[in-house]
Amino acid sequence: MEEKDISRAVIKRLPRYYRYLGELMEDGVERISSNELSGRMKVTASQIRQDLNNFGGFGQQGYGYNVKYLHSEIAKILGLDRTHTMIILGVGNLGQALANYTQFERQGFKLIGLFDVNPVLKGVSVRGIEVRMIDELPEFIRTHHVEIATLTLPKAKAIEMAKVLVDNGVRAIWNFAHTDLNLSVPPDVIVENVHLSESLMRLSYNLSRYDKDHTEPKKK
């Protein structure tokens, strides 16, 4: 399949299509029109058609989309048709929560290592994976194929460990530290930042707007 350069906005929506199509499959739905999918996702039908056209369509006039086929094609586009090995650095509550999400494993993200600096955690197991001390990390990366490193570390430590990871050949970082880690690593390293506090601030912003709309006298 010939891929065009796909906009960030479309890529951002793809996992959502994937999730909705997965739900349709669970419900036993075999095909769906862009109009029905539109009603379900609250995205316009024309937006859906336009988005899916980026990947050569998949739809047939008067028939709609084959749910299973579209689901598997989007899986391929998202790289979910193969296994990705992952390690987690930082085995606090958040690190453990991520380690315990069996859903990630079902989507092909295979957890192969856990690392922390806290000696109390040494040898503790999460889902059968033993916590290693972080000084074992370079050796581990050299002897295992590590594709994704998840960082649930304080900011300064995350920046420091990102350097170790990159120097040892890890190319993708899933970052939960309170910093834009992509600015701290070479441009060819893939970084996905999850900024939970920014999400909470957007919520707070919307709450403030709501309060204003409901307490201030309306202007004409």
Added chain:
Amino acid sequence: MEEKDISRAVIKRLPRYYRYLGELMEDGVERISSNELSGRMKVTASQIRQDLNNFGGFGQQGYGYNVKYLHSEIAKILGLDRTHTMIILGVGNLGQALANYTQFERQGFKLIGLFDVNPVLKGVSVRGIEVRMIDELPEFIRTHHVEIATLTLPKAKAIEMAKVLVDNGVRAIWNFAHTDLNLSVPPDVIVENVHLSESLMRLSYNLSRYDKDHTEPKKK
């Protein structure tokens, strides 16, 4: 201050400005030009000027922005100049991780309640807050002012509890369940969804693109 309708894209960037300005304050920087901020944030200077103009500017020609003033003005816009009360439903690893983020509290999000269905957790305390059973929730909301409910629950339970929350007057939900909860509640309820698996899929997408670019023969 007169506020225009502000685009979602700008709102999305505001927490990032807030974070960078906070770092500048920690570094003792008192003023900064849009060019310097641009270099730091990897956003164009004209984008920065345009974004901040949405809020009436704050900048002065030839002087730049007063860091502390701009930080506090953005705090006001984001509703961070006052306290928001918050409860967490679901005290597993993720719920506990969120409960333990003291940073949220520093930003004005005050945790006042923890709820779970698991009787083993009854009476257990996280940061001095006792875990209550979820059947106590309606009574708790009636006797406490709860602004934000954080849901770290399985999807079906999250949808069920969202109804209970909304029926009892909670207006803002921070949702970590694998569903677009805004489609399950009335439109005036504020929902901020955090879809961790979608973030991981974007990472996977970028990894696949990278692999393709580096293994397939380049076309002219």
